[in-house]
Amino acid sequence: MDTTRTPTTSAPVTTPRRVERLVAGQPTSDGAGVKLTRVLTQPLQRRLDPFLMLDAFGSDTPGDYIAGFPDHPHRGFETITYMLRGRMRHRDSAGNKGLLDDGAVQWMTAGRGVIHSELPEQTEGVMEGFQLWLNLHSADKMQPPSYRDIPSAQIPEFNAPGVRVRVIAGSSQGVAGAVQRPRTEPVYLDIHLDAGARFEQALPAGHHGFVYVYRGALQVGETAVPVQRMAVLAQDAAADGVVLQAGEAPARALLIAGAPLREPIAQYGPFVMNTRDELMTAVEDFQAGRLA
Template identity: 75%
Template sequence: MNTVVTSLLTQPREVERLVAGQPTSDGAGVKLNRVLTQNLQRRLDPFLMLDAFGTDNPDDYIAGFPDHPHRGFETITYMLNGRMRHRDSAGHEGLISDGGVQWMTAGRGVIHSETPEQNEGRMAGFQLWLNLPAKDKMREPWYRDIASSEVPEFEQGGAKVRVIAGASHGVAGAVQREHTEPLYLDVRLAPGARFEQPLPLEFNAFVYVYEGALKYDGGCLQPAGRMAILANAPGSDGVRLQAGDAPAKALLIAGRPLGEPIAQYGPFVMNTEAELVQAVRDFQAGRLA
């Protein structure tokens, strides 16, 4: 039975296309699904990458991500299950566990490691890369560990929503950003339940289903493991998510595009090739934080 919710939208966004992602490994062999890949960075500006990982096999995650550099963007790690220890060259250290988030601003540069603090059980979660505006790419590194209890939540008409960033239905998220204004929601729907989120037309937005399936106006069915890129059609005022006959869980992510050049070389994301060359030189010379 569908849960009745008063509609907030007059013209929900349609699904432009579904993306399956690419199975790959990173770090010292951690298996993951790279959903938002480099060829989608322009389309989904200001977002650069989304990795999803989830396994009960310790061999798939135990080696973790040894020391590696970053410059020019932010990383947001959201753990569904498991424990991950973070250390970086700026002296920061923290542990995130079930339902927790680490938000790291690499800025001018940082070397960090991400190491599982378990050798059995399930490890599952996501890492999202969020671009920085040109004026902030060389800012001081910053990070914050956010425990699960610190992530604001609300319930509405069969939907339970965790607000990691931005704001939804009057609930402010754990993190706010001025220029990219990211919205990062974990939406969990009971069978047949519906959730609506207003979105500015200029925002780029996508949905990643990690359990169950979602239905959209127009008949599109989005199964687990797929990302739906939402169209920026004239007149669209938000997104409507609806579960089918089974529960569904999904990430809804949106943000204001920067509209700036993107130059990437591995863990460095700048605006020009010259800045990338300098980033590599700084790393080789030990000048990252």
């Protein structure tokens, strides 16, 4: 399936956003000991609402990932796993199962609750990718859980001189992404830039957004962003987008933005609700076997 699109000519970004700050991720482990870097941490949840977490994982040492993420629950948000390289098997309590491999995306809406596992289907080689947590509006938190595997070949992408963009969610240069969400309006782009290449992306002024550089280095506005750094984009009512510029070497980055929900965030591990009472109910439902 050929998902390469021809981008439309769009108005140039005239007032690009500046970088508010650079964030270095925190090395940690999760699941059954998977080593990863937590890029978007809990203290940034209000600032980057509706996004709750971004983990980057990558290793060619099987001991860093082989135990995977055995059965664990979620309620109240969506998980988006983007696999750059490697193979990961998903199974959940709603009866879904699927295999993530190179370039694929898993978009899971936990809703009222689901128990799932994510286990590597390889014993050697590189395992590399990202997991993003996207909050749900209070009206959507108790919806039935759902799951979608998006193979790499089904992710729309486009090419321009020196630029290749994979449009996972939202739209870019007139190309609609694989996923659309009406309330949070997420934009999720994987941007590949040749040396010296430039890319512009329009963004609504009210969206919260960030750029995470995972290969090479970029200039975002007037700020140099080195590899493995997240650039939090400043809020400016006059800004109409963001401009990325590669230097003397190729670069790759994620550009992620969305409409803030502006609701209370109450989190206890894998449960994200709006109040403490809702969290207590989530824990009780899990313990009583009432999740999907």
